[in-house]
Amino acid sequence: MIGRPAPVVLPPSLRVGLGLTAAFAALLVAVLGIRYADEGGPGTVDARIRAVVDGAGPSWRYVALAVDASGEPAGAATLVVAAVTGCLLLRRPRAAVFVVAGVGIAVGTTTLLKHLVGRTIHGGHLSYPSGHTAFATALALAVAMLATRHRGRDGLGSGTTAGTLLVLAAGLVAGAAMGWAQVALGAHYPTDVLGGWCTALAVVPATAWLVDRMADVGRREHRRRHAG
Template identity: 60%
Template sequence: MARGVRRVSVLAGLVVVLLGVVYAGHSRPGAVDRWLVDPTVDSVRGPWRRVALALDFLGEPGGSVGLVLVAVLACLVLRWVRGAVFTVVGVGLTVVVATVLKHLVGRTIHGDGNLSYPSGHTAFFTALALVVALPATGLLGLGRTAGAWCVAVAALAAGGAMGWAQVALGAHYPTDVLGGWCTALAVVPASGLLVDRVAGTRWRKAR
């Protein structure tokens, strides 16, 4: 794992912990949330609402399992076992960590007990983008700079899209979305390292 990726992973983890400490036990939006948008209102209408709902579905159990299965099957068709394992471990650990953090932090939204920090939808969607983008940079033979840009764009696009949907639908505060995004940034690279260490060596695409 590249040194730059490790640094981003550690920094993201620190952000997750910091936000978790700041908003632990809260049931109202923070100052940053209120400055960005009214996070308690379902604010999207018309065709954009359908887009937001479609994105939201992709983060629900049915949609998320379907996306993971497609990614795993694609890896297996390409006879790339490590990619399939990395997809399952990277996404799975991210979802588990996000779920555990929700219960530890105890932040809620709408006052009805819905745990909101970090956003599991955002964590999942970002993690899926990362497990595709990180190994793709190596398979495509991209250099360090081009590879870094590829991973950054994938993470920003996925996290930004799902984060927008969650805030627009009133399901999460903006800081929940940031926490979910950083959770994926922290967990996925560590998952790749774990997969490689358990395998005993770096797996290569089967021929």
């Protein structure tokens, strides 16, 4: 006996809005990558933003370090495990796969792009796009998408516009917090942060669609075998 199909991770109400956002974000990642390819210093926009961030005061450095720690291997792993555990407790294995895949592919994409673009900071460290920012944004987007889908059963946050805005707002807050920390600590240029944020916006919806697609194919194959 085959049970009911698992809930999708990219509901129809989010597909158009997040799809258009992903396409625009991917274009911006490419444009910024071409603009700053093989450079080793800040651009005009970078210099202006860094001047504002540097004026925040030394006490904020501790806050920036704490935020940055959540994107380091130990902190990132803890957050991902917590999200996956929540999905499994709710009996949503597809959602758990999505969280791991969405975050992993987003971070992996930034690593690949760093080598392709070749922008450096501090004498040779690859900087574009920011992997920390991509991680924070991707995790926030994934969790928000799943929360929107779950709450949608009760008619909360299930509307096309409301759901899309909720997901994008979560990604914006997480990306802005991590991005600020990276700039404040001098680990990235502001445009690196923007590139990392956009990378997550481009990758996570596509990953959600792929996870749903693969799950549907697997379910059809399972039915075919049982029917035979």
